[in-house]
Amino acid sequence: DAGVIQSPRHEVTEMGQEVTLRCKPISGHNSLFWYRQTMMRGLELLIYFNNNVPIDDSGMPEDRFSAKMPNASFSTLKIQPSEPRDSAVYFCASSSGTANTGELFFGEGSRLTVL
Amino acid sequence: DQQVKQNSPSLSVQEGRISILNCDYTNSMFDYFLWYKKYPAEGPTFLISISSIKDKNEDGRFTVFLNKSAKHLSLHIVPSQPGDSAVYFCAARSNYQLIWGAGTKLIIKP
Numbered sequence: 001d002a003g004v005i006q007s008p009r010h011e012v013t014e015m016g017q018e019v020t021l022r023c024k025p026i027s028g029h030n031s032l033f034w035y036r037q038t039m040m041r042g043l044e045l046l047i048y049f050n051n052n053v054p055i056d057d058s059g060m061p062e063d064r065f066s067a068k069m070p071n072a073s074f075s076t077l078k079i080q081p082s083e084p085r086d087s088a089v090y091f092c093a094s095s096s097g098t099a100n101t102g103e104l105f106f107g108e109g110s111r112l113t114v115l
Numbered sequence: 116d117q118q119v120k121q122n123s124p125s126l127s128v129q130e131g132r133i134s135i136l137n138c139d140y141t142n143s144m145f146d147y148f149l150w151y152k153k154y155p156a157e158g159p160t161f162l163i164s165i166s167s168i169k170d171k172n173e174d175g176r177f178t179v180f181l182n183k184s185a186k187h188l189s190l191h192i193v194p195s196q197p198g199d200s201a202v203y204f205c206a207a208r209s210n211y212q213l214i215w216g217a218g219t220k221l222i223i224k225p
Contacts, residue, residue, distance in 0.1 A: 109157070
């Protein structure tokens with residue numbers, strides 16, 4: 001069974017450039033989460049989708065960040081323009097809904113370095 | 116305002132002995148507590164969970180204990196194995212949100 005698939009695994013870019021991270025959730029899962037992990041702040045929830053609809057984007061740092069989920073099998077997280085402080089590992093996770101124990105299935109992450 | 120705290124950044128345990136990882140929380144409304152394990156360059160993977168109405172859940176070498184009066188939970192791993200070396204995250208669920216601790220790095224010494 002394919003797990004959550006994220007791309008790219010690594011991205012190095014220069015300040016001011018646009019960055020797009022991609023995620024394919026597990027088939028049949030109706031909840032999708034984007035997280036950011038840094039040494040200083042740990043795992044932070046950026047945005048949560050349920051049935052492709054953004055439910056909570058209060059964790060999105062600022063207007064430079066945007067996320068979309070055009071269909072049940074694909075989501076993007078975009079940063080435009082990128083800044084060095086955006087350097088982090090970005091994780092996508094999916095789950096089968098809120099009726100379960102809350103278990104999330106994570107992708108392997110996208111490590112972003114903004115120079 | 117940290118609602119979920121893991122006060123030990125790291126823990127070193129001899130192979131074969133018991134590893135005990137601790138987690139404290141402040142919100143009485145959490146309904147599930149979960150432990151995740153994370154290896155370097157990988158995403159966190161689910162390990163074990165416990166409902167707020169239980170006080171113990173066991174799965175093989177892993178047991179989670181919940182003390183609601185103390186707002187404290189712990190993960191016991193026995194016997195500890197080299198492959199258990201990883202970062203362990205405690206998480207608590209409130210509605211759809213998982214609130215995460217900062218993690219504890221467990222090192223199993225041979």
